[in-house]
Amino acid sequence: MSSDQSASKPDHMKHFGTNAIHGGYGPDQWNCKSAVTPIFTATTFQQHAPGDPEGGYDYTRGGNPTRSSLQTCLGKLENAKHAFVYASGMAATSTVATALLRSGSRILAMNDLYGGTNRYFRRVIDSFKVTVDFVDASDLDKVKEALTPDTDLVWLESPTNPTLTLVDIAAIVQIAKAYPSNPIVVVDNTFMSSYFQQPLCLGADVSMQSLTKYMNGHTDVLMGSLLTNRDDLADKFQFVQLSVGAVPSPFDCYLVLRGLKTLHVRMREHARNALAVASYLESHKNVECVLYPGLPSHPQHELAKRQCYGFSSMVSFRMKGTADTTQKFLKHLKLFMLAESLGGCGSLIEVPSLMTHQSVPAEQRADLGITDTFLRLSVGLEEAEDLIQDLENALKNSM
Numbered sequence: 001m002s003s004d005q006s007a008s009k010p011d012h013m014k015h016f017g018t019n020a021i022h023g024g025y026g027p028d029q030w031n032c033k034s035a036v037t038p039i040f041t042a043t044t045f046q047q048h049a050p051g052d053p054e055g056g057y058d059y060t061r062g063g064n065p066t067r068s069s070l071q072t073c074l075g076k077l078e079n080a081k082h083a084f085v086y087a088s089g090m091a092a093t094s095t096v097a098t099a100l101l102r103s104g105s106r107i108l109a110m111n112d113l114y115g116g117t118n119r120y121f122r123r124v125i126d127s128f129k130v131t132v133d134f135v136d137a138s139d140l141d142k143v144k145e146a147l148t149p150d151t152d153l154v155w156l157e158s159p160t161n162p163t164l165t166l167v168d169i170a171a172i173v174q175i176a177k178a179y180p181s182n183p184i185v186v187v188d189n190t191f192m193s194s195y196f197q198q199p200l201c202l203g204a205d206v207s208m209q210s211l212t213k214y215m216n217g218h219t220d221v222l223m224g225s226l227l228t229n230r231d232d233l234a235d236k237f238q239f240v241q242l243s244v245g246a247v248p249s250p251f252d253c254y255l256v257l258r259g260l261k262t263l264h265v266r267m268r269e270h271a272r273n274a275l276a277v278a279s280y281l282e283s284h285k286n287v288e289c290v291l292y293p294g295l296p297s298h299p300q301h302e303l304a305k306r307q308c309y310g311f312s313s314m315v316s317f318r319m320k321g322t323a324d325t326t327q328k329f330l331k332h333l334k335l336f337m338l339a340e341s342l343g344g345c346g347s348l349i350e351v352p353s354l355m356t357h358q359s360v361p362a363e364q365r366a367d368l369g370i371t372d373t374f375l376r377l378s379v380g381l382e383e384a385e386d387l388i389q390d391l392e393n394a395l396k397n398s399m
Contacts, residue, residue, distance in 0.1 A: 006309050010201055012079040013309065016194075017264040024072030024257070029065075037069040039254045062242045066250040070257050074215075077194040077260070078207055080227035082234035084241055085253065089190065089210025090116050091246035092224030094124075096153070096186055096206065098244065099236035103129040106150040110137045110167060112160035112368050114188065115357040121155075122361075134364075137167045138300070140175065147179050156204075157188045158197070158307075162316050162352040162376040163368055164291040166300040169307060173203035184233070190214075193343070195267040196310040205230055213343030214312070216259040217266050223248045223256060266345075269381050270313035276384040277377065277391065278315045286395050288318040288373075313379040314342060321399065323372035326351060329398035335382060335390040342378035347387055350376050 012019070027033040045057045057063050067085060075083035086092040097120075101107070109121055111134040121132040135146040137156055154176050158167040169187055176183050186206040187199035193214035199207040209215060211223040226237050241247060248256075271294065278292035290297070293304035294311030304311060319326055330338055336349040340356050350356060353370050360370070379387065 006305055007307055009309055010079070010198070012076075013198070016077065019076040020073065020260045020263050023076035024069040029069075037066055037254060037257055039250050040065045041250055060250070061245045061247055064247075064250050064253070066253045066257075067247065070253040073257060073260055074194070074225055074227060077263075078198050078200055078227050080200055080207065081229045081231075082237070083225060083227045084234075084237045085211065085248055085256075086224045086226070086241065087246045087248050088222045089208075089212060089224035090120065092208055092210075092226050093117055093120060093188075095226060095237060095240045095244070095246070096208070097125050097130070099240045100153060100184060100233070101125065101128075101130050104150070105130045105152045106148060107132045107153045107155055108137075108143070108146050108151050108183070109134050109155040110157050110160055111135055111364070112163050112165055113155075113157055114161040114190070115352070115359050117155070117157075117188070118357070118364075119359045136165075137172060138165050140168065140171055143172055143175055147176070147181075147183070149181055151176075151179070151181050151183045154183050154185045155188070156186065157191070159191050159293055159304075159312075159314065161191060161314075162357065162370065162374070164191075164293060164298070164314060164316050166293060166303050166307070168303060169199055169202040169204060177203075191314050191342075192308060192312050193263065193267055195264055196271070196312050197308045200227060200229060202307065205233060211256050212341065214267065214270070215263060215343075216256045217263065217343060217345065218255070218259055219341065219344035219346070221248075221252045221255045221259075223252055266381065267310065267312070270343075270379060271310045273381065273384045273387065274311065274313035274315050274377075274379040277379050277387055278317075280388045280391065281315070281317050284392075284395060286320050286399055288320050291316040313377075315377040315379055317375055317377070318369075318371070319373045319375065319398075321373060325398050326373050326375065329394045332394035332397040333390055334393075335387060336377065336394075342376075344378070345381045347380035347382060348378040352376050 043060045047053045071083040133146050135142050184205045187204045188208050190210045207227040209225050275294050281287045282290040292315045336347045339348045
């Protein structure tokens with residue numbers, strides 16, 4: 001995508017690839033001068049004297065050199081002062097709730113969220129007497145109306161999962177920060193990765209991601225992250241990380257570090273393929289509609305260009321026909337794997353109503369248009385022509 005099609009990049013983004021390769025890696029950290037970060041499997045570390053551990057490492061739940069290298073690298077990618085990693089994206093999400101909420105707290109959340117987040121908000125923290133107000137945050141007036149004196153937290157996704165609706169992050173931050181309760185704004189940035197969108201630069205307090213997806217990029221690690229520039233939030237996140245212990249293994253941290261080295265290259269190819277696939281689907285007679293922020297037909301295409309540095313590779317579309325048509329279509333695919341998750345090298349397809357969003361109440365799915373003919377693609381790194389041919393063959397045999 002040419003530079004005149006996307007938001008202008010802040011200075012630190014101009015060195016994104018270099019920071020991804022060198023951030024947190026310096027061989028001078030290690031006596032052996034290793035060219036890559038070692039995998040420190042130790043669970044405990046010898047101390048110089050009681051209470052005097054080397055480098056602050058005493059027990060690996062509280063800190064591990066491999067994990068520290070990953071957190072340093074993630075911070076550099078979004079110019080964040082603090083970065084923390086957790087055993088999964090949902091562990092990162094629950095850390096926010098544990099660290100920042102209390103009985104009687106109130107969350108304003110986007111009505112279209114990842115199914116796991118929706119389930120957590122409705123069925124887990126609800127039991128702790130935390131109220132969640134779901135609202136269409138793409139409508140700024142509805143955000144203003146939904147804020148209350150008790151709102152402690154605003155939780156956003158942009159683009160949303162799975163309808164790829166965008167929210168104006170900077171505008172919502174401005175609205176939230178002008179409100180007397182001054183709620184903390186968290187943005188789930190999983191669908192865009194640090195390469196295509198940087199919530200902290202848009203004013204958010206916390207940038208959250210499932211590193212399982214694009215950041216690792218190889219479908220072999222479960223991990224989440226929280227980034228912030230606020231010292232007060234960092235202290236709370238670190239305390240929960242230590243106290244609850246939902247931390248990733250050193251080996252998984254090593255794998256994500258390795259994945260980050262190619263993030264900038266992978267994301268450019270992901271986006272190129274996604275645009276080709278979305279354009280093809282939009283022109284097909286058996287497709288009712290296509291949702292991809294990189295298409296001029298997307299209702300928030302201009303916001304995407306203003307807010308993001310690219311369009312990622314998540315594409316959603318609605319087939320013509322019935323649920324049976326969808327099932328026939330899926331059975332004829334050869335390259336697109338029927339599976340949950342996203343952001344890996346291989347292309348995936350899913351039916352959100354039956355898979356990732358099955359736990360979302362049926363009436364809420366209906367309001368969002370998540371029907372059994374609504375499909376979500378994670379476009380991978382195969383040759384675009386082969387992916388299009390795979391879709392063409394399946395569409396032809398489904399009708």
